[in-house]
Amino acid sequence: MNALLFERIFHALLSGAVVTVEVSIGALTMALLIGLVLATIEHLTVNRIVVVSIRIYVELLRNVPSLTFLFLLYFGLAATGVRLSSMTAAVVGLGMIGGAVLVDIFLAGFRSVPKGQSEAAAAIGLAPLMAFRLVILPQGLRLSLPPLGNYALGLVKDTSLVAAIAAPEVMFNARQIVNETFATAWVYCAAALLYLALTFVVGQMFALAERRLEY
Amino acid sequence: MLFLQTIYANLADWGPRLLDALWTSLALTVVAFCLAFLIGLIIEYLRTRRSALVRSIAKSYVVLARGVPVLVILYLLYFGLPGAGIILGAFAAGTLGLAIVYGAFLSEVFRAGLAVIAPGQREAALAVGLTPVQAFRLVLLPQAVRHMLAPLLVNLISLLKDSSICALIAVPELTLISRAIMSESFLPLHVFALTAGLYFVIAWSASLAVRAIERGMALEKGQSKPGKAAETLATQAI
Numbered sequence: 001m002n003a004l005l006f007e008r009i010f011h012a013l014l015s016g017a018v019v020t021v022e023v024s025i026g027a028l029t030m031a032l033l034i035g036l037v038l039a040t041i042e043h044l045t046v047n048r049i050v051v052v053s054i055r056i057y058v059e060l061l062r063n064v065p066s067l068t069f070l071f072l073l074y075f076g077l078a079a080t081g082v083r084l085s086s087m088t089a090a091v092v093g094l095g096m097i098g099g100a101v102l103v104d105i106f107l108a109g110f111r112s113v114p115k116g117q118s119e120a121a122a123a124i125g126l127a128p129l130m131a132f133r134l135v136i137l138p139q140g141l142r143l144s145l146p147p148l149g150n151y152a153l154g155l156v157k158d159t160s161l162v163a164a165i166a167a168p169e170v171m172f173n174a175r176q177i178v179n180e181t182f183a184t185a186w187v188y189c190a191a192a193l194l195y196l197a198l199t200f201v202v203g204q205m206f207a208l209a210e211r212r213l214e215y
Numbered sequence: 216m217l218f219l220q221t222i223y224a225n226l227a228d229w230g231p232r233l234l235d236a237l238w239t240s241l242a243l244t245v246v247a248f249c250l251a252f253l254i255g256l257i258i259e260y261l262r263t264r265r266s267a268l269v270r271s272i273a274k275s276y277v278v279l280a281r282g283v284p285v286l287v288i289l290y291l292l293y294f295g296l297p298g299a300g301i302i303l304g305a306f307a308a309g310t311l312g313l314a315i316v317y318g319a320f321l322s323e324v325f326r327a328g329l330a331v332i333a334p335g336q337r338e339a340a341l342a343v344g345l346t347p348v349q350a351f352r353l354v355l356l357p358q359a360v361r362h363m364l365a366p367l368l369v370n371l372i373s374l375l376k377d378s379s380i381c382a383l384i385a386v387p388e389l390t391l392i393s394r395a396i397m398s399e400s401f402l403p404l405h406v407f408a409l410t411a412g413l414y415f416v417i418a419w420s421a422s423l424a425v426r427a428i429e430r431g432m433a434l435e436k437g438q439s440k441p442g443k444a445a446e447t448l449a450t451q452a453i
Contacts, residue, residue: 063418064411065379076404160284185295199282
């Protein structure tokens, strides 16, 4: 392998990595927002209709493959006149799926806060909302951190799927450069290393956060 | 309403093709899961050996397979291996790729399942004269399987979902065929809604089964610890 070829592969994958990171951060932000809001609502409300609608959202999105959902969003919506760019479709699609996953993670976190905590909060006179914000939420979030880290790792890997809707991330660029140079094994092995590095960094960040937030 | 009518009008054309593709998806899932089961068992076996070299090989396999997207592994197998003279068909590459990744996931399931069993069980089995393999097969595995059933099913569901990725190496499975139908009919929303519905029906019924198993296990646990059950009853009474 000569230096020129190496440089081309390196540049293509690096610019792809930037897009991968962008899509990951965008989707993670959206997933965190959706997950946190819906989990809070489901935890606090007694309205059955609200709970059932949240459940429908979660079950629908958790039981459909990411790729199928991305196609539905990208090609399907375009047919109704809503044209999403491939980057928007990628962030929105992965973000909506992630939101459904995180609702369950956060809910499990809130529910594993010992019951005595909310009883004690009520006993010292906190209103239910205050009790949730000051007592349940901080402890519940800390408990959800390990599964949240697992989700983030999965998300970084799932961003490779948005190559199929032509978002110029690592795998899309890798495919491009393979078509030009035919250095198939080199390029895909380099992509694998890149993903390993990315998931390693994300894993370390969450491990650090867990250590920092321990009691 | 019009949306459903359009789907219904095209069902005679799409239905058989989508069902055929669904069978391919299911075959892909089941074959990959069986292979992954074997790989997972082997990895877990190697990980408990005494030799540090063997252990670290098994551990790095898990780290590698869990840190790289399925798509990269599929591309390496399907497009990369021919360069080394090994040519795999799309279906073979798809099953192998999924099995490599899920083998690593399943080895974690096996580890967690076996960790639940008290070490005394294995010691007792060896003390009555069973060989290590017999002890594993007759004493440890039957007990561990009950704890592993739910996580195994969870992995089977996500394997079914990930089988859609094989569309990108041209395995004629559900997602690829619906893409093909889309480009003939120009009705992407209808086709993909139908496809998503098919995936949903299978994955959701399986996840209901997972929940039923988990509830059963939780009930059993509650009964085996009468002190705990009495405690929750007491707090409810207050």
